[in-house]
Amino acid sequence: MNNPTTPAAIELRQVTKTYRDAKALDEVSLRLEGNRIYGLLGRNGAGKTTLMSVLTGQGFQTSGEALVFGQRPYENDGVLSRICFIRESQKYPDDFNARQAFKSASLFFKQWDQAFADQLVEEFQLPLNRRIKKLSRGQLSAVGVIIGLASRAEITFFDEPYLGLDAVARQIFYDRLVEDFAAHPRTIILSSHLIDEVANLLEHVVLIDRGRIIMDDDAEAIRGTAVTVAGNASAVQSFAAGREVLHRESLGSLASWTVEGRMTNAERAEAAELGLELAPVSLQQLVVRKTMAATDAVVDTDSELEVLK
Amino acid sequence: MNRVVNVARMQLINKWTFLGIPAIIMVSAFLITLAIWAMIPASGETFYSGASQAVMWYFMALGIQSLTLTFPFSQAMSVSRRTFYIGTVGLFATVALVISVLYYLLGLVEVATNGWGFNGQLYALDWIANEHAVVQILFYFIAMVALFMIGFWFATIYKRWQATGMLLTWIAIAVVLIGLLGLTSWQGWWPLVGQWFVAQTPLSVSAWAALFCAVLAGGSYLTLRRATP
Amino acid sequence: MIDDSRPIFLQIAELIENDIVDGALAEESQVPSTNEFAAFYRINPATAAKGVNRLVDDGILYKKRGIGMFVAAGARSRLLAQRRDDFFREYVQPMTREARKLGISTAQLTEMLHRTESTSDMTEGSVSR
Incomplete structure (x- = not known):
């Protein structure tokens, strides 16, 4: 076929x-x-x-x-x-x-x-x-x-x-x-x-x-390509450094970020050491995050254009 | 070809639409006319009735429905617009032909029974009854097809350009008609026009109507080709 | 059952492996078809097939042409051996590393292990997490 x-x-x-x-x-x-x-x-x-x-x-x-x-x-x-x-x-x-x-x-x-x-x-x-x-x-x-x-x-x-x-x-x-x-x-x-x-x-x-x-x-390639990292805000930030962040949420000193990338066992261990919790991101959440990220990008370019005018 | 036939079969799945309702209209128009004639005291004059037209107007409504509802459904049935058009118009033409022959035969009966015993004229109208059988059948046929086409074409316009398109079409038609009337008056052509109308025979009217139908058929096909369900 | 953390085909392969390890699927017995797996777990049949084929490639399952899929002879012991290796890597090594950090000697650790064995009220769930 x-x-x-x-x-x-x-x-x-x-x-x-x-x-x-x-x-x-x-x-x-x-x-x-x-x-x-x-x-x-x-x-x-x-x-x-x-x-x-x-x-x-x-x-x-x-x-x-x-x-x-x-x-x-x-x-x-x-x-x-x-x-x-x-x-x-x-x-x-x-x-x-x-x-x-x-x-x-x-x-x-x-x-x-x-x-x-x-x-x-x-x-x-x-x-x-x-x-x-x-x-x-x-x-x-x-x-x-x-x-x-x-x-x-x-x-x-x-x-x-x-x-x-x-x-x-x-x-x-x-x-x-x-x-x-x-x-x-x-x-x-x-x-x-x-x-x-x-x-x-x-x-x-x-x-x-x-x-x-x-x-x-x-x-199957998409599944597990993003995780939500939750925990102490500064720890989340250092863990997420160098990764594509799809979404950020915070509450006081706590943060919950959705980052792209498949976690290796070593990375999981690193997260655990930092006291962070990793949660899988469902396809639906991933789609929502991706769509919103795309929307933000469009809005950003739009506002940049506005500035240029 | 097979799919064209299937379009006709799809239109006939509900027997009422193309067969039942026209039959009811024809039978009831006939019976009501006879009832009315029976109630009016005979004066020796001929009764005329336009009841035989009733079914033709139904065909205009059918033309509209074919497009607004059956066309979107045919798209879901993965039928091309061309196939839908040929199948639908082909089926309609067949039905119209059968009714035309029926009208001709009823006209013969009407003459033989002295106007159904009431000296009435329902099918064998004076104007065409003396024409050749083929001309009579052709006249009815073309009249029905013309009405169906009008309904179909207007529905296509509505489908593609909505109410605005309808309005513009009517305005355009009105402008053209007023223009022609004005031109005729201005040039003093009315006597000529009068002569022309008097000179028309059922055959020539059929020919003009056929030309009109051909234009409508071409127009509605071209509009349909770009219509979306 | 099926979660979002990893590709589904891996999870399907694991589910079948679990059934073989705990004896629910005996060696030389027929396993459900990929379509049955797909219908049961409500997943895409191609994904189910990918999971099953992975086990075929690993020699855990084998195909009988025109009949179906069967558990290979020796599959259970091979899986058990593999899981023991995994167990050592994923549980024992981190544990000893942590123990060293806390200054627990090997003797103390062994003693602790004996103690858990004797209480033996640990459920399977609390072991795995």
Whole structure:
């Protein structure tokens, strides 16, 4: 699958999308190999949905090139038929019920598994014969999740798929996703801001902020790349010397800093000697810290520009 | 090609939208018309009714819905805009053709039964009833397609440019019409225009309408190509 | 179970090793498939596979084509030997170093160890941390 002659499942080259007054995507370049579960993380409005729209030919980039299986997806039925993208605010025909939506999906997705869809309907307790526009927000999300999972499309995008879903329903979604992915490997792009819930499911993480990719790495490589050091402020400071500090918090003489870097045993011992406590940083915390650090950087350059004027 | 057919099948998943509701409208319009005729005392004059148009206006609404709701859904089904367009318009044209033939046949029945026994005119309108069968069917067909296209195209405009786009379009249409009227008055062309209208036959009207449809079809396709769900 | 301090694949490998060491997974018995591990721990299947493959590379597990993964003969004793080495490095050496600092002689240290053995009310948890 990954030999050099096969094009990447997804490739973006300097893709920019400008809305009237804002850049939703800012020269994004990205290459994603097939058959993995990707997390597309970022704040609301960071550009996640725009990115997925461009990749599915539903939206248009202002400049740059988006390729799926090495081809442009726009108006390309050959490529599109291998993709599934249900929007977070997906619209359905007014008179459709869930059963009819699934029937449609079975017409267009070659790998559609009706038995799997039926099983999911039961687990999500989705009323099949009620009109979709009369469903609750959670039930509406369930319709999208079921289409996304049962379509078994080679690339499936889930755009904040859990809105309105309760904790039990979300767990069902994650469990079925892992199981079905294991049985039918394919490319899954999961856009989410409930990072803690999905962190362990992801093989690779793409973090986007203000239309720019600020992290693009394997989840395993990221895990444990930062620690929170807490203790006496001066001890924390000396321990953190020479390290990238992502976040600083202090309370009186106590400080709690988040620093980048994987701790060796010797460093752990050093911390213990200084009376410092080391705590792991979850993916979610890391994403929050990285995003905030990026924001600060932008603010800093902005204010420097202000000064220059 | 297969996906084009599937778009038509998707539109037919809910049987009511394209088949059930038009059938109900046609049957009820017919029955209500007969009921009204039965209540009015016969005076020997011919009754006219425009009830056969009712279903055509429904098609305009259908054109709007196809775009505002079915199009975004078709995008989620990974259907290209072109495939969606061909499938939807193709299905609609088929339905319109069937109804047109039905109208022609009902017209024959109407004439044979002396206007359903009331000396009424519902399908075999004076103006076109004497034309060749093909012309009659073509006339109905083009009229229905034109209304569907109008609904579809306006919905595309709304989809892409929202209320502002709608407003600007209407203003543009009004400006063009007023301009034409003004030009006609200024140049003293009214008699010519009058003659032209009198000279029109169902066939020539169909031809003009077909031209209009072609422009709308091209326009709505080009607008749709850049529409986002 | 799974925490954020280290890569998950290492944690999965360790969990399997623990089961082998304490006898829950006997030698020559079949271990769950990577997909079963993934589903059970709710982790990415590729990550689970990476953890399992690490043990295959180390010769702790071996693959039977078309059947699955099994615990290798001698795996338990090898793991135990490895853990004893680790124990010496991670617990005994720091302890003796600290003891020297505090002026505790080897004889005193040995005596202390005998004392803990006789009280033997120490739980596993308090030993590890």
